[in-house]
Amino acid sequence: MTERYPDISFERRMDLVDFRVHERAHITVDGDSCRGCTTQACVVACPANLFIPVSDGGILFNYEQCFECGTCYMVCNTEGAITWTYPEGGHGVVFGHS
Amino acid sequence: MPTDFDAIVVGAGPAGAAAAIALARAGKSVALLERGPFPGSKNMYGGVIYGRILDGIIPNWWEEAPIQRWVTRRATMLMTGTQSLTIDYRTTAWGTAPYNGATAYRPDFDNWLAGHAVTAGAELICSTTVTGLLREGSRVVGVRTDRPGGDLTAEVVIACDGVNSFLAKEAGMYPHTEAEHFTLGVKETISLGSDVIDERFGLRDREGADFEIIGCTGGIPGGGFLYTNLDTIAVGLVLQLPGLAKQKKRPEELIADLKAHPSIAPLVEGGDVKEYSAHLIPEGGFKMMPELTCDGMIVAGDAAAMCLAAGIWLEGVNFAIGSGLAAGQTAVEAIRRRNTSVDGLEGYRRRIETNFVMADHRKLADVPDLIMSERVQQLYPQIACNVAERIFTVENPRPKPGFNAIARSELKSAGVRVRDIAKDAIKGLRSYG
Numbered sequence: 001m002t003e004r005y006p007d008i009s010f011e012r013r014m015d016l017v018d019f020r021v022h023e024r025a026h027i028t029v030d031g032d033s034c035r036g037c038t039t040q041a042c043v044v045a046c047p048a049n050l051f052i053p054v055s056d057g058g059i060l061f062n063y064e065q066c067f068e069c070g071t072c073y074m075v076c077n078t079e080g081a082i083t084w085t086y087p088e089g090g091h092g093v094v095f096g097h098s
Numbered sequence: 099m100p101t102d103f104d105a106i107v108v109g110a111g112p113a114g115a116a117a118a119i120a121l122a123r124a125g126k127s128v129a130l131l132e133r134g135p136f137p138g139s140k141n142m143y144g145g146v147i148y149g150r151i152l153d154g155i156i157p158n159w160w161e162e163a164p165i166q167r168w169v170t171r172r173a174t175m176l177m178t179g180t181q182s183l184t185i186d187y188r189t190t191a192w193g194t195a196p197y198n199g200a201t202a203y204r205p206d207f208d209n210w211l212a213g214h215a216v217t218a219g220a221e222l223i224c225s226t227t228v229t230g231l232l233r234e235g236s237r238v239v240g241v242r243t244d245r246p247g248g249d250l251t252a253e254v255v256i257a258c259d260g261v262n263s264f265l266a267k268e269a270g271m272y273p274h275t276e277a278e279h280f281t282l283g284v285k286e287t288i289s290l291g292s293d294v295i296d297e298r299f300g301l302r303d304r305e306g307a308d309f310e311i312i313g314c315t316g317g318i319p320g321g322g323f324l325y326t327n328l329d330t331i332a333v334g335l336v337l338q339l340p341g342l343a344k345q346k347k348r349p350e351e352l353i354a355d356l357k358a359h360p361s362i363a364p365l366v367e368g369g370d371v372k373e374y375s376a377h378l379i380p381e382g383g384f385k386m387m388p389e390l391t392c393d394g395m396i397v398a399g400d401a402a403a404m405c406l407a408a409g410i411w412l413e414g415v416n417f418a419i420g421s422g423l424a425a426g427q428t429a430v431e432a433i434r435r436r437n438t439s440v441d442g443l444e445g446y447r448r449r450i451e452t453n454f455v456m457a458d459h460r461k462l463a464d465v466p467d468l469i470m471s472e473r474v475q476q477l478y479p480q481i482a483c484n485v486a487e488r489i490f491t492v493e494n495p496r497p498k499p500g501f502n503a504i505a506r507s508e509l510k511s512a513g514v515r516v517r518d519i520a521k522d523a524i525k526g527l528r529s530y531g
Binding site (some may be wrong): 015016041045067068071072074097 | 392
């Protein structure tokens with residue numbers, strides 16, 4: 001059945017959602033903390049797949065297509081490694097059919 | 099010094115809208131602040147709004163609310179990789195006014211409810227993020243916003259700022275922020291067409307179905323859901339954060355697994371994903387609740403962990419409305435008496451203790467832990483499905499085995515002791531009985 005109806009690509013999945021991106025990043029990540037992190041739980045848990053591990057052991061992140069759920073800072077095991085605030089008013093995710 | 103408003107409500111979700119309605123209808127000036135471009139724009143959920151709490155606020159609300167379908171079919175499904183056992187309840191009673199549960203798109207529903215606050219006289223200010231509290235000593239006297247010159251003062255602030263509640267945390271009211279109390283909700287809204295939905299789910303007109311599923315989360319404590327809107331269905335998962343963090347599958351892959359399950363695939367296949375969404379849920383309930391009031395501030399809705407995740411009952415919007423309404427009524431009373439200190443706001447706890455909001459949470463305080471246990475999550479669904487399979491498998495010429503023999507051998511092979519079942523049963527009976 002999954003062959004008959006293949007799952008959509010992650011890019012397509014995220015393109016379906018309305019994100020009104022502000023120039024200021026509402027997430028900041030402390031690279032040094034990430035390089036020493038053994039779990040990097042944000043990589044698997046973020047539903048928007050915003051955290052990408054890179055070869056030097058750090059984390060590359062972007063904030064543009066963020067659901068503003070808070071999972072990343074909640075699962076992060078290093079206090080202060082992920083700083084997270086709400087985006088500027090009127091910006092960020094806008095749901096329509098959820 | 100005069101304040102800008104009698105009350106400021108932060109967050110125009112169902113809790114905030116209900117609080118603002120209570121304040122505005124009592125003639126108080128109230129600012130209803132919303133960081134999204136419109137109320138509900140940041141909100142998603144796992145499926146059903148129970149409307150009885152609205153009866154006292156908006157008479158005949160069902161004639162005007164933006165409802166997708168009225169739930170007349172409520173199923174609980176126990177699932178393994180290849181099996182499922184479903185308790186499937188249907189009634190015509192829920193298909194006529196005053197109805198029981200409804201499905202809706204939260205951006206529509208929340209916007210509609212906040213509209214009633216505006217009609218009552220509340221000032222709705224959208225696209226405005228509250229960035230912190232204004233305080234005099236320990237007393238909350240207003241909020242900072244990201245608008246230029248955006249500080250606003252009030253006699254009372256009502257924090258309905260959702261599951262992450264930065265306001266309750268800033269005020270030092272939230273000691274229970276451990277990840278284990280939270281789940282991630284992820285969901286796909288899938289276009290199928292209303293005729294196809296009616297046919298697949300056995301529905302007519304505006305009848306709706308709501309399936310709650312256990313055993314479908316790849317070993318992560320949590321659950322799944324599937325429900326019908328008018329011409330879309332929603333399928334999703336709730337995943338306990340520490341469990342999600344310590345395994346390798348991503349949320350959308352776990353949804354894909356659920357959609358590919360032989361019991362679910364025939365219901366969802368062929369549809370186009372219309373929207374993908376995610377949100378945190380404060381599932382810990384009573385045990386994770388913050389302090390509910392401090393001098394000058396009340397916390398309500400998800401911000402106060404009012405969401406009820408009690409296995410067979412999964413409710414949140416009604417608890418948000420119930421707590422928000424109580425917060426608004428309490429603020430009105432406290433402003434009249436010119437005492438908005440913790441003592442002056444004491445009526446909030448009294449109000450929610452004497453109705454369903456805290457009564458249900460208190461009664462079901464142990465249930466979230468029980469539901470998230472390995473036995474309920476994995477072993478019981480496996481045992482229940484295997485027992486059903488053996489009862490209904492005809493193995494002629496061998497005669498039918500007795501239920502006792504089947505149950506005992508399945509318990510044994512699952513490694514579950516009768517003592518554990520008794521313990522869970524007692525816990526369950528204490529909570530649900």
